Amino acid sequence: MKFSGNLIKMRSEYTNPVTYFLKLGDSELKMNELLGKLLLLKYTGIIHCIQCGKRTSKSYSQGYCYNCMLTAPQADESVVRPELSKAQFGIARDMEWSKENDLIDHFVYLSVTSGLKVGVTRSHQLFTRWIDQGAAQAIKLSCTPNRHIAGITEVFLKKYVADKTNWLKMLSGDTTHQINLIDEKARLLALLPSELQQYSERDNTIYPIFYPVQSIPDSLYQISLEQNAEISGRLVGIRGQYLIFDDGGVLNIRKYSGYFVDFSIMD
Ligand SMILES: [Zn+2]
Known part of the structure; x- marks a missing residue:
């Protein structure tokens, strides 16, 4: 299954454990159900401002174009x-x-x-x-x-x-x-x-607050979508706005707000 859209902070519900939802395009993925699954995430190189929706070459203040960073009340x-x-x-x-x-x-x-x-x-x-x-x-x-x-x-x-x-x-x-x-x-x-x-x-x-985490790898590193446009791994946990993968890579979804990605569930 493949989904495409601009990344945006996951929505959450205070349950035990926390329930996470990721909106991508017209779909909203129930992230807890993806634990243990192999995921493939490709950053297309395109960023859309989370305020006005216009394409921007760079993200300011976690998802805004330059103009909205200067003018939007949310920024x-x-x-x-x-x-x-x-x-x-x-x-x-x-x-x-x-x-x-x-x-x-x-x-x-x-x-x-x-x-x-x-x-x-x-x-x-x-x-x-x-x-x-x-x-x-x-x-x-x-x-x-x-x-x-x-x-x-x-x-x-x-x-x-x-x-x-x-x-x-x-x-x-x-x-x-x-x-x-x-x-x-x-x-x-x-x-x-x-x-x-x-x-x-x-x-x-x-x-x-309890998080949907199966296991935490021994050593963790932050995944950069700028340096690594294609990432794949098995999802082993979610905490905060981080997806945690089995090889220790963690992706801060919020940091990449507005980044247009293709997101595939491989198994
Ligand atoms: Zn904007």
Whole structure:
């Protein structure tokens, strides 16, 4: 079976294990069913902007053409650095978009990826965000009325906790069990200034996340579609936005958003 289309971040559902879907053209592949199967993926050399759909010679900010990188609200600096959001002052690339995406409840959370990590997400994106980063478990820390306040909370906590994930350690999955998220949450909330403490989240549920992984090869390497336009291998796991193959190659689907590929299931 062969499918063609522009790669786009896999959709996920918070089930045990996580269920992944990959949309390609008019099809949506149920990725969990492909575990153990031999896959062939060919990058055609064509990239389409995930915003406007136009062909672009290069992908900017994981899938945008140059123009959309500069203008699309989804590609604004505040997407990566929430503290820069100015929507609360009525300033944004597109205020209508910001009303639905910046001026809404946000969570600051703690998760365990390659170690303890702090992050920010729109409230309705909570599980998607945790799954996309490959978290093994997570807890809500604060609930804020807009993106900016969540962002400055995160900036404050970055002094004490990492905000980045080491993909290799995360996928190897050997770091996860010594961290007590309830203790860490209490410790970090106590460090916040009172004007940020007021947004503390009462829900102390620890959400565990399990991924569809059959086995993890001993040594892993990142597959580059730029350098290797054709890859094939048996799919042994999916975690975060990574496909893990039996030879240790891992493909970050999100990184190649907009790349037009042919995708074949060989057996
Ligand atoms: Zn574009």
